[in-house]
Amino acid sequence: MRGGRLLFEGFGLALGPGEAAVVTGPNGIGKSSLLRIAAGLLRAAAGQVARSGVALADERAALDERLTLREALAFWAGLDRAAAEPAMAAMGLAHLAQVPVRLLSTGQRKRATLARVVASGAPLWLLDEPANGLDSEGLERLARAMRRHRAAGGAILAASHQPIGLADAAEVRLA
Amino acid sequence: MRALILRELRLAATGGNALLPLIFFLLVATLFPFAVGPDGPLLARTGGGALWMAALLAALLPVERLIEPDRASGVLDQLAMRGLSEEGVAIAKLAGHWLSFGPPLMLAAVPAAALMRLPGEVLARLELGLLAGTPGLAALTLIISALTAGVRSTGALAGLLMLPLAVPILIFGAGYVERGGDAGALKLLGAVSLLLVAAAPFAAGAAIRASRD
Numbered sequence: 001m002r003g004g005r006l007l008f009e010g011f012g013l014a015l016g017p018g019e020a021a022v023v024t025g026p027n028g029i030g031k032s033s034l035l036r037i038a039a040g041l042l043r044a045a046a047g048q049v050a051r052s053g054v055a056l057a058d059e060r061a062a063l064d065e066r067l068t069l070r071e072a073l074a075f076w077a078g079l080d081r082a083a084a085e086p087a088m089a090a091m092g093l094a095h096l097a098q099v100p101v102r103l104l105s106t107g108q109r110k111r112a113t114l115a116r117v118v119a120s121g122a123p124l125w126l127l128d129e130p131a132n133g134l135d136s137e138g139l140e141r142l143a144r145a146m147r148r149h150r151a152a153g154g155a156i157l158a159a160s161h162q163p164i165g166l167a168d169a170a171e172v173r174l175a
Numbered sequence: 176m177r178a179l180i181l182r183e184l185r186l187a188a189t190g191g192n193a194l195l196p197l198i199f200f201l202l203v204a205t206l207f208p209f210a211v212g213p214d215g216p217l218l219a220r221t222g223g224g225a226l227w228m229a230a231l232l233a234a235l236l237p238v239e240r241l242i243e244p245d246r247a248s249g250v251l252d253q254l255a256m257r258g259l260s261e262e263g264v265a266i267a268k269l270a271g272h273w274l275s276f277g278p279p280l281m282l283a284a285v286p287a288a289a290l291m292r293l294p295g296e297v298l299a300r301l302e303l304g305l306l307a308g309t310p311g312l313a314a315l316t317l318i319i320s321a322l323t324a325g326v327r328s329t330g331a332l333a334g335l336l337m338l339p340l341a342v343p344i345l346i347f348g349a350g351y352v353e354r355g356g357d358a359g360a361l362k363l364l365g366a367v368s369l370l371l372v373a374a375a376p377f378a379a380g381a382a383i384r385a386s387r388d
Contacts, residue, residue, distance in 0.1 A: 041252050042388055054256055060249030064182075066189050078178055079257055116253075 006045070007033055008174050013157075015124070020146070020156040020166050025174035031159035032058065034174070035126045038157060055120035058128040061113045063101045069112055070097040077119045087119035090145050092137065106133040111141075118145050125149060127158040139165065176267055179254075183271020192240055193275040196233035197283050203229035204287030215292045222291025223301055223352030229287075230280060230305065230348075231341050234312040238333040241272060241320035242383065251383055261380035269317050269375055276316075277309035300352050304364060308348045311368030314375035315340055321382035343367040 007030030015021060023031045036042040038049055039056045063072035073084035088094050091111040096104065104112060110133040117125055130142055143165025146156055158164060187193040207225045208218055245251050254264050281302055288298040319337045323329040347364035351357060 039252075039256055041255060056252070056256060058249065060247070060252075062249035062253045064186070064250075065248075066186075075178070075182060076253065079254075 009046075011047075011172075011174075013172060015155040015157060017123075017153040017155060018150045020150060020158070020169035021172050022164070022166050022169050023157065023159040023172045023174060024161070029174045031174060032128050035128050035157065035159055038124075039126055051124055053120075053122040054124045054126055055117040055122035056126040056128070057113045057117045057130055059132070061101070061109050062116070063109075063112060065102040066100060068098050068100055069093060069104065072101050073112065073116055073119060076116050080120045080122075082119050082121045084115070084119050087115040090118055090148075091115040091141055107135055107138060110134055111138055114142060114145070118149075123154050125154065125156045125158075127156065127160070127164075129160055130158060131160055131162045131164045176263065179259075179264065179267035180271045180274075183268055184275055187237075187271065187275035190240060192237040192272070193279060196236045196276060197279050199236055200226075200229050200233040200280060200283050201287060203232070204283075204290045208290060218292045219294060219297070220353075222288070222293050223297055224349040226284060226287055226291065226301060227304070227308075227345055227349040227352065230284075230309070231312065231338070231345055233280065234276065234309075234316050234341075235334055235337055237272070237276070238316050238320045238323070238337065239329055241268065241317060242324040242379070243320070243329075246324045246383070246386060252387070261383040262376045264383070265317060265321070265376040265379035268379070269314060269372070272317060273310050273313040276313050277305070280309060281305050297352060303361065304348045304351045307361060307365040307368055308344050309368075311344050311364075311371040312341065314368075314371040315344075317375050318371075318378045318382070321379035321386075324382070325386045344371075 011034070013021060023034060025031055033042060035056065035058070037044050038051065039054050040049065063069070064075070067075070070084065070088070073088060077084040088097060091114055093108070093111055093115055096108060101112070110130070114130060117127070131139055134142060146165060150156065156166065156169070158166060204226060207222070211217060211221065251264065255261065284301055284305060285298065288301060293301065315337055319333050322336065323333050326332065344364065344367055347360045347367060351360035351364060354360065
């Protein structure tokens with residue numbers, strides 16, 4: 001429900017270890033809302049969500065602007081009891097470690113957002129338009145990170161208009 | 176929780192949340208003698224109340240910067256997904272905010288009292304009152320900050336919401352300074368402050384949750 005309007009109903013999805021699903025559908029159909037429901041940030045008007053730990057990447061980086069990228073990612077990694085450096089290397093951000101977050105470009109921010117998810121170690125990744133703003137090299141790194149995550153038994157639920165390297169994933173179409 | 180409080184302190188130190196109220200407080204203390212004139216006894220009589228008023232207005236300054244930036248940048252959502260309750264986040268914010276607001280204000284009250292020609296025992300009462308009252312002011316700032324998060328141009332709205340609620344703190348705080356150290360006023364000030372501090376995590380937590388949909 002958004003603003004008293006029903007967005008979608010009759011939605012059911014189960015993701016096991018190593019599985020992935022891509023949610024597609026026109027703008028405003030409720031893809032982001034679905035991901036936020038899965039994250040536990042919104043409540044579904046009816047129905048249930050059962051999941052283990054999640055990490056969400058949406059259009060907001062949730063990184064402190066004044067800190068350097070390393071410090072900002074280390075804050076979340078500290079809460080997750082994980083290390084930020086491998087994730088920064090995986091997304092090709094190692095050379096930006098000392099740059100304040102506020103100076104990063106759109107694409108670099110997106111990579112940093114994804115690095116936060118990679119570093120979290122959560123079994124379920126929720127990726128809202130993860131390809132937005134990424135260049136081809138960034139897309140390749142994202143695909144590699146997702147492959148590694150699924151190989152390690154993680155699951156992915158993504159919402160995207162573009163192909164993001166999840167060709168073998170189940171497609172869920174909201175309409 | 177400790178990481179959250181440390182983050183709040185760092186944000187306050189680098190973002191001006193700590194410095195701005197302090198400078199504002201000292202500015203008011205400097206300007207007030209210009210406004211009423213250099214009459215020593217008059218300043219000493221009215222100075223305590225004026226400083227309480229300045230403290231109240233200084234508490235209003237960080238209201239837009241306490242919750243809204245974290246809501247807009249998604250930090251609050253990320254914390255919620257890590258299993259932290261909104262109330263827990265509010266407690267950390269309250270602790271961090273008071274630490275960056277209360278003690279600096281109490282320090283600034285010393286030169287401010289000198290500008291007002293307040294005698295030593297009046298300054299002591301002012302400091303005691305600030306110690307009891309600033310947690311309540313910080314709690315009030317947090318509540319209003321959470322309530323107005325996500326609303327555009329909240330400055331005036333926050334003032335209108337907060338100042339009426341701060342009336343008891345002002346009355347008992349200034350009353351304790353003025354009325355020759357009536358212990359009853361200090362106790363009531365402490366009680367109001369305690370009530371606000373106890374209510375703030377729940378009120379702010381609920382407001383943060385409500386701002387999500």
